[in-house]
Amino acid sequence: MPRTLASAIIASRTRQKAVEGEICRVRVDFAFANDITAPPAVRSFRKMGAKKVFDPARCAILPDHFTPNKDIASAEQAKTAREFALEQGMLYWEQGRVGIEHAFLPEKGLILPGEVVTGADSHTCTGGTLGAFATGMGSTDLAAVWALGETWLRVPETIRIVFEGRRPPWISGKDLILEVLRRIGVQGARYRALEFGGPAVKDLPLDDRFTVANMAVETGAKTGLFVPDETSLAYASARAARPFAPVYPDSGAGYVETHEIDVGGLQPLVALPHIPSNVRPAAECGKDPIHQVFIGSCTNGRLRDLEQAALLLKGRQVHPSVRCIVIPASPEIFRAALERDFITAFTDAGAVVCTPTCGPCLGGHMGVLAGGERCVSTSNRNFKGRMGHPGSEVILAGPLVAAASALKGRITDPREILSEEEFQPLEVASDA
């Protein structure tokens, strides 16, 4: 039976047939948690009577959510997480060396093509960019993986998304995935996997692919997979922390649905409150003032994203009534942004630049919203109260729209700031 990428990867890690719909016991290559999800995982691990994680080099804890610790309670959580990691000899990095898990782990070569990866965080699906069946789960599930080195997975049916046409430089991965959300909605892929392909993927920088796979979970999907190609294999090979074997879908595999998207016809998009599928062209949404812009998160805190934001912010000034907060997603990205003078461009423009953390994305710290405030954010969720007060609003956008909006003080199509020729520098893929 020809297999989709999702079922082919699961089949390579189970003794069962792995037909779609079947629940399989699956060997896991890598399993991680963060400072919020690790403490309950530690407690479950102990209740399971487990003594040792299955392989300390394949288990990790990343303190990235409420860190550097925002208050005493979060400091206690981070401490529980750290002490367990040290006790177990697992992978662990302190602040200053850690990044947001879904940006940082691929950089460290810890999520690799053909693997099954589980994380106690819903955006674990980001790892699908590299052709790993990477999926989020809760803390107790993760504890079970730490204890056993395996988990149960229902082999999902797959929806294929085909990106066609030629992508203009003002269209980014965020616009692509927002268009997917506009079409299939927040539960269009519930219990299913997404597989992204098509001719427009070849020239899609890896950082943009990470953005696309990151928001697969916003469609309800278990994971969002890109088939490994030269770009992703070169990245993975240069960084791999262990040997890996990429897995590919079979030709003739059956997909439950196929959606074709002409990326040449897209406009810069936003998702209005309070659901990520409430997608509109940015150009149509600029009526009301905004109070904050956040450029960062596991969705859009990578170098390519900062390059896009810098193209707009360099030599210009953030609107006087807007707080613009920029947070590179990892130390490696922060350093590269320093070297390229993006950080100077941001601070000169009047933006705040913070150390890598999830921070405002989940209403944690470093940019929590007050009642009635509106924030254009490059993150992935605009649920009610996501970034603070239940009466605040979050508008999701890519880094170009976010930076343009920071300059104008309202939701803005970046072509209002730059002429189409001025986007030329973004034609060159710059994924580090």
Add this chain to the structure above:
Amino acid sequence: MRENIRGKAWVFANDVDTDVIIPARYLVTDNPEELGAHCMEGIDPDFSSTFTRGDIIVAGENFGCGSSREHAPVALMGAGCACVIAASFARIFYRNSINVGLPIFEAPDAARSISRGDEIEIRSSEGRIINTTTGESWNFPPFPDFLQDLIESGGLIPWVRSELEGRG
């Protein structure tokens, strides 16, 4: 096998997300009672003061979408929620609920028909949901065998414990 459940229904729409079930700002604890005190306050600020232990939540499609926080089913249990009946569940929430022992029932017809305040009875062994206020009733499908085993062994924690014992 789970015991029968009886309780009063609270009805919610589609796509109730985990940020609404328990906002991230409260995730500095995993204590069920503390989490329960803030449960659903994003949709209904009076929820925790008016929801009574043993009440039932009924919702539309995709209940529990969003983050992987296990704190969501834990907060519902902390608030005293006896079970959730929904047209469908987001997948991580579904797993988490089974793992932490919050009973969930995927029953689209029941979810669409039940009104706020209806008295509901769930007879797990018969796979039946009964609206004792209106007299309507619906069947719900059994869990797949593997999950049934997991539920019957008391959830994921005891299941893993016996796996580990088996491995010696």
